[in-house]
């Protein structure tokens with residue numbers, strides 16, 4: 001059985017090295033939709049794969065990108081400095097913030113959050129099936145378990161500045177998955 005929960009965030013970025021000059025040379029933003037698919041071969045006491053209420057940690061993680069600028073950690077230093085100077089909410093990540101980069105990063109992080117999730121109502125064998133990131137109304141990137149072979153980074157390289165961290169209601173999930 002597969003269930004899906006949709007999240008949204010408004011994010012800004014530059015996508016370096018991409019073909020389109022508009023994308024690689026301009027700060028711009030998108031209204032992102034993130035679909036998180038979970039699967040299990042077992043239903044809990046409420047005949048659910050997992051109650052969406054238990055995804056509050058995933059929600060907090062994704063909403064950390066809302067109204068934030070997402071920097072690729074390989075961005076030019078002078079650009080980084082400018083962004084950190086003018087923006088209160090900044091994330092710095094080890095992949096380019098393309099839809100594909102977000103999908104891979106989100107699958108990597110959410111997979112860890114789900115694997116640490118506390119099961120309180122008889123949930124069993126709940127696994128992250130896929131993460132789909134819509135950057136526009138017509139295009140999305142989807143990441144699944146096999147894509148973890150492309151991950152060459154660690155949680156230590158996923159960074160949220162203080163402007164974001166101070167808004168977190170519960171940092172337990174972040175500590176559990178080894179964030180710094």
Ligand SMILES: [Zn+2]
Pocket residue numbers: 013015023028029030
């Ligand atoms: Zn873009």
